[in-house]
Amino acid sequence: MKKRRKETLWAYLTSAPSLILILLIVVFPILYTGYISFTNMNVYHWFDFSFIGTENYKRALFVFDSGFLGALLATILWTIVNMVLQLVIAFVLASLLNIQNFKFRRVYKTLLMFPWAMPGYVSILLWKTGMFNSQFGLLNQWMEKLGLEAQRWLATDVSAFICCTVVNLWLALPFMIMIVDGALQSVDKSCYENAILDGANWVQRTIYLTIPSIKPIIAPSVIITVFTTFKQFDVIYLLTQQVGAKTGSNLHTILTYAYENAFVTNNYGYSSAVSIIIFVMLIAFSLLTRKRLREGE
Amino acid sequence: MKRWLAILLIVCLVTTLFVGCSQPEEISDGTVTITIWHDKEEEVAAVLQTELERLEPDIVVKLERKDGLTEALKLVGNDPKAAPDMYFFAHDKLGVYAEMGILAPISDFIDATALEAYLPMTIEAATYKGEIYQLPLYFETLLYMYNRRYMKDDKVPKTTEELYEYMRKTTVGGHYGFVEQHSTAYYSAGWIHAFGGYIINEEGQPGLDSKETIAALEYHKKFVEYMPSEGEYATVNTLFREAKAHSTIGGPWLVPTIRESGIDLGLAPMPVVNETGKAIAPYSGVQGLHVLKVAAGKKHDAIIKVLQQLTGDEVGIAIAKASGCAPAKLSCYDDPDVAKDLMVMSMYETAQNAVPMPNIPEMDVMWTVTENLLVDINMSGKDVTESAKAAQKKALDLIASMK
Amino acid sequence: MSLRRKKRLRRFFGHSALHVFFIVLCAVTLIPILYALSVSLNAENSLLSSDFRFIPKHFTLENYKEVFTKQAVMLWFKNSAILAVSTVMISLGAAIPAAYVFSRKQFAGRRAILEILLLLYSFPSVLSMFAIYKLISPMGLVNTRIGLILIYTGTMAVFGLWNMKGYFDTIPIEVEEAAAIDGASNFQLVTKIVLPLAKPSIIVTAIMILIYVWNEYLFAITFMTGAENYTLAAGLYSLQATEMSGSWPVFAAASLVVSLPILIIFFAVQRHMTSGLTAGGVKG
Structure with missing residues (x-):
């Protein structure tokens, strides 16, 4: 018993630096936002705010109207589409890059990492003006050369969704490829040799050997990516909703919706309440899906 | 052994985090430093810098470029350690900051009669709930x-x-x-x-x-x-x-x-x-200088000098020549070069019916x-x-x- | 034809097809980048034009010259490098021991902490800036590198811990047990056995943190004042051509200059990202 307690203490001591950092930079803002959500901190009471109870929450519920429901559905669809495509493409590319004796793989990998080596807003800007612009964008210049009619790529919901997905994949795939690639390399090669000797083909090896062995390694990164995809703001906002450059599509995720309907008010108490509600919703959502996944196993 | 490694790591971490926290102290030989945040193009900043260097050695003005200025002010606006003394920006945010309580009216520093020499539109832009919060320098339409x-x-x-x-x-x-x-x-x-x-x-x-x-x-x-x-x-x-x-x-x-x-x-x-x-x-946007409350008390006299320096005609004329902006002060238009500048004069014309944001x-x-x-x-x-x-x-x- | 030659021939064609595939893929992926490259080499101050060509009509290196001479790029580079190196070192220093105990030891609260850490990612952090300011301001860390390092290490801590824990889990515990029987101390166990085996994961994690710090600009522009204190990403942000000012070609050139160091580092360390396990003689 004593030894057990000592071990626990030791474990916490060793992980203390990491956990303290997380408490400070990740947990504290959440708690602070929670605290602000019960105050009237807004432009008129910026530094002298006071406690107003659950007032903000009562008002925040109005943000969650039919428009929000639409945004929520779009966000779920967005997350599923993006995650499936990301995982499949990353797995295929990483597998190809891991074929034995394949030369120049380092060059290819490095080139494929390029989208990741730039700040996101720069890339999104390049896509928006360089590719999708309906007057001057490359896509329409090519369409014209092919004798096709120029398109307004970002003007309707569906085509904006597709364009945003392309850009999001472009931005996110390097990370995913690297994670899957790293995981594939840590798979014990001797198992493969045995499997090949047993006559397993590539598909069987992938399903029964590769995926189960890389799953625990990539799982945390995948879960983190699911959350960041769900919370994606930059891609959709900067491509279609930015003030001064709206494109006509009405595509919203929950965050862009919350931005236009709450965050722009400069009312921190109110916006904090909206944030906390979204946070709680997301946690409930992930606990539910996780439970189902576990039962399915 | 492993424990020592862990402890060593913690010690390293804590020391790296807290070493060097000390902030640079202010020079205290009678000179007052005034920090001004801005996000303007180099030409305009250079004119302001030259103009304000004339106040040296008593007052040293530091023009600091600050991107994301409007958001940063919301954070640090009332923090004497992090806030600037003044900032240079368009007039359209001054209501927000005035309501937050981080701005001091400029009438605390300069005589209201001095502002009669300005285009009425620019003073209208600088006024929020009866107080003038900005010293206008130039405007755009x-x-x-x-x-x-x-x-x-x-x-x-x-x-x-x-x-x-x-x-x-x-x-x-x-x-x-x-x-x-x-x-x-x-x-x-x-x-x-x-x-x-x-x-x-x-x-x-x-x-x-x-x-x-x-x-x-x-x-x-x-x-x-x-x-x-x-x-x-x-x-x-x-x-x-x-x-x-x-x-x-x-x-x-x-x-x-x-x-x-x-x-x-x-x-x-x-x-x-x-x-x-x-x-x-x-809409018209009027660019000018705002004073923060945190600086208003302790640097009162220096702020007066800075504002006075910028109420002269020279700075408006210099900015107009450097970047084609229209000066806010009426007497600047008496300058023959300014009066000849087509762009400046067009803005001046448009300003007659422009509406301040x-x-x-x-x-x-x-x-x-x-x-x-x-x-x-x-x-x-x-x-x-x-x-x-x-x-x-x-x-x-x-x-x-x-x- | 011998079986061996046939096999070799098949491999040759297979690999050639693969090369074609990857060359096309890279070309398609790089279109926006090549677009930026072309804009940066173009003598006309424009992001857009109605007859865009990848090889500009009026070729110039002026924009790159301007990036290096008129802007404080080297200073920003130094700031970014200091921030990136310190953040990576501190992050790893904190995450490796934590990941190791979370992977190897059983203790009260272990599972709960791991799961809660992941759930923290679901917080929409749009408003976190204010809270973080409230945190670092009393410490006097506004406008200091230490403040930024603290923020960056904290932001990447969950990822570092989880990512490396995942890899530690794949190292068979038998390896350590065998070494322990051979009389290795705890310290030797970690430094001589576990860390070499976990090298690829450490490098992967380090790269992720590096790229995050390199590209982060929001905290950098909010908490740092004065162009001389900017990081590369923040400096790039200030160069951003807006409607009012700035030059697109210079911005494009700067974007490419900023991303180059990352690519070089990535290319250089790739060799070390191959797992020690596959090379070593550990058989399950």
């Missing part, structure tokens, strides 16, 4: 620009109907008679004002569904039909720069690049709307709401009256949730 290769000086449309006629005739084969950022609040405001409408008034009441605004939006729509559907600035400005658009409404900041691209640029007064007899009246905090939500309304009308083809009513409601909701 949109200008009507045309390409003289296509449009002869005496053929420039004087009324909007003439403009419409011109657009109908010339908008063919990738050419446009007239382009503007039709679906942004900033650019469409000029049309709305010409009809007597407004986006939001001084009392913080939005006017998106007023009779006048709806009439303006309805009328403006027929012009949009002859413009490219995507109206953000890169598209609009490139069209004009590549001589594909014959005329445009744009800011003075465009002029250098337009001249660089070899366009023979002409500037003309804004067209008059036939129906109302009023010219398109765009609202400086009330409520305006912050109006940008998004108005733009959504314009997109609904101009891009998605929705009904004007219905969209305007919905936008008005949205605006009222958002303003209510600001409090």
Whole structure:
């Protein structure tokens, strides 16, 4: 018993630096936002705010109207589409890059990492003006050369969704490829040799050997990516909703919706309440899906 | 052994985190340092710097570039350790900061009579709830620009109907008679004002569904039909720069690049709307110096000197020469070089009926709401009256949730 | 034809097809980047033009010259490098021991903490800036590198812990047991056995943190004042051509200059990202 307690203490001591950092930079803002959500901190009471109870929450519920429901559905669809495509493409590319004796793989990998080596807003800007612009964008210049009619790529919901997905994949795939690639390399090669000797083909090896062995390694990164995809703001906002450059599509995720309907008010108490509600919703959502996944196993 | 490693790591971490926390102390040999945040282009900053260097050695002014200035001020505005003493920015945010309580009125530092020498429009812009919070230096308004290769000086449309006629005739084969950022609040405001409408008034009441605004939006729509559907600035400005658009409404900041691209640029007064007899009246932005409360007490005398230095004519004239901005002080226009500058004088003309951007905090939500309304009308083809009513409601909701 | 030659031939064609595939893929992926490259080499100050070509009509290196001479790029580079190196070192220093105990030891609260850490990612952090300011301001860390390092290490801590824990889990515990029987001390166990085996994961994690710090600009522009204190990403942000000012070609050139160091580092360390396990003689 004593030894057990000592071990626990030791474990916490060793992980203390990491956990303290997380408490400070990740947990504290959440708690602070929670605290602000019960105050009237807004432009008129910026530094002298006071406690107003659950007032903000009562008002925040109005943000969650039919428009929000639409945004929520779009966000779920967005997350599923993006995650499936990301995982499949990353797995295929990483597998190809891991074929034995394949030369120049380092060059290819490095080139494929390029989208990741730039700040996101720069890339999104390049896509928006360089590719999708309906007057001057490359896509329409090519369409014209092919004798096709120029398109307004970002003007309707569906085509904006597709364009945003392309850009999001472009931005996110390097990370995913690297994670899957790293995981594939840590798979014990001797198992493969045995499997090949047993006559397993590539598909069987992938399903029964590769995926189960890389799953625990990539799982945390995948879960983190699911959350960041769900919370994606930059891609959709900067491509279609930015003030001064709206494109006509009405595509919203929950965050862009919350931005236009709450965050722009400069009312921190109110916006904090909206944030906390979204946070709680997301946690409930992930606990539910996780439970189902576990039962399915 | 492992434990020692762990402890060592913790010690390393903690020391790296806290070593060097000490802040640079202020030099205390009688000189006062005044820090001014700005996010302006180099030319303007350089003029200010030279002007303020004359106060040395008693006062050392540090002009610090700060991107994301408006957000940063919300964070550090009342923190004596992190806030600047003054900042240089457009007038449209001063209501927000005044309500937050981080601004000191400039009348605490300079005599109100000194401000009589300024263009009334600029003082109006600097005033929020009866107090003047900004010392104006220069202002910007949109200008009507045309390409003289296509449009002869005496053929420039004087009324909007003439403009419409011109657009109908010339908008063919990738050419446009007239382009503007039709679906942004900033650019469409000029049309709305010409009809007597407004986006939001001084009392913080939005006017998106007023009779006048709806009439303006309805009328403006027929012009949009002859413009490219995507109206953000890169598209609009490139069209004009590549001589594909014959005329445009744009800011003075465009002029250098337009001249660089070899366009023979002409500037003309804004067209008059036939129906109302009023010219398109765009928003104006007044740039100037604001004083933060945290500095007001302890650096009172130094701030007075800085502000006084900038009330002279020289700085306004120098900025006008360096970057083509229109000075806020009337006497600057007596300078022969300024009076000869076509761009400065065009802005001065437009300023006669320009409307200063609202400086009330409520305006912050109006940008998004108005733009959504314009997109609904101009891009998605929705009904004007219905969209305007919905936008008005949205605006009222958002303003209510600001409090 | 011998079986061996046939096999070799098949491999040759297979690999050739693969090369073609990857060359096309890279070309398609890089279109926006090549677009930026072309803009940066173009003598006309424009992001857009109606007859865009990848090889500009009026070729110039002026924009790159301007990036290096008129802007404080080297200073920003130094700031970014200091921030990146310190953040990576501290992050790893904190995450490796934590990941190791979370992977190897059983203790009260272990599972709960791991799961809660992941759930923290679901917080929409749009408003976190204010809270973080409230945190670092009393410590006097506004406008200091230490403040930024603290923020960056904290932001990447969950990822570092989880990512490396995942890899530690794949190292068979038998390896350590065998070494322990051979008389290795705890310290030797970690430094001589576990860390070499976990090298690829450490490098992967380090790269992720590096790229995050390199590209982060929001905290950098909010908490740092004065152009001389900017990081590369923040400096790039200030160069951003807006409607009012700035030059697109210079911005494009700067964007490419900023991303180059990352690519070089990535290319250089790739060799070390191959797992020690596959090379070593550990058989399950």
